[in-house]
Amino acid sequence: MSGRVAVREPSLPDALIPLATLAILIAGALTMFGLDALDGPIQVALLLCCAVAAIIAMKNGHKFSAIQEAGRGALASVTSAIFILFAVGTLIGVWNLSGTIPTLVYYGIQVLSPGWYYAATAIICGVVAMSIGSSWTTAATIGVGLVGIASLIGVSPAITAGAVISGAYLGDKTSPLSETTILTSQIVEVDVYQHIKRQVWTSAPAYLIALIVFFVLGLTGPDTVTTAETSSDLDKLTGKSNVRWARWCAGRVNPRR
DSSP: OOOOOOOOOOOHHHHHHHHHHHHHHHHHHHHHHGGGGGGTHHHHHHHHHHHHHHHHHHHTTOOHHHHHHHHHHHHHHTHHHHHHHHHHHHHHHHHHHHTHHHHHHHHHHHHOOGGGHHHHHHHHHHHHHHHHOOHHHHHHTHHHHHHHHHHHHTSOHHHHHHHHHHHHHHHHHHOTTOHHHHHHHHHHTOOHHHHHHHHHHHHHHHHHHHHHHHHHHHHTOOOOOOHHHHHHHHHHHHHHSOOOHHHHHHOOOOOOO
16 A cells, blocks of 8 residues: 555535635625725635645545646646736826826717717727727726716716727627736636637627617617707816817926926
8 A cells, every 4th residue: 555545526515515615704794894805805715715625635535736736737827817917907097196087087978979979889899899999998988088978978887888898898709819818818728719609609699788878868868968068068078177288198297386
């Protein structure tokens, strides 16, 4: 006898215990801390759940060194998605600080017609999300600007938010730059473009149906605000933000006096 412990396949209870532990710990963190649980308690819950899964693996005969190696391999496979998330946060901050969002609101009020505003919002967010691969960045940058325009021209901000999400998640599911798409394809070890082809069959029809609904809602929606009210809002926006195409494109900054 070599004294080595045989590795056993996990039973159904072994597979369910980590999931049940995760659900209980996250529910407890949210119950005790509310939304403040996102600042630390949920992360502790995830670490505890990993510890429970490691204990079950060791019970089934796996060595601790093998568990460590599996953990390192899992982290290495999601490195590219983590860097994409870092870039997403940077882009959101840059757009907010540089005045890009006020500029989008300023010119969007003058260009977009209320009759097809919802459909245009879904199309714009879809194009932007597919080009940058992030639904979060799309919703937090250009999506915020489009919702702001909606409240100024008299269309529903709630429906506009729905159009933003519809377009944003089209890009999130079908863009080769999407961190979730890359992460999923790396975890299951398939080509990212093959993964996208499979997702198009569900994402594209859902987006087209939503686009038709938004177009109908725009044509049958309530009356919008008058031109005078819109001009007044534009003057207020210009007074609060430095909205100019040349400075927006060239990135010029006025020196402090």
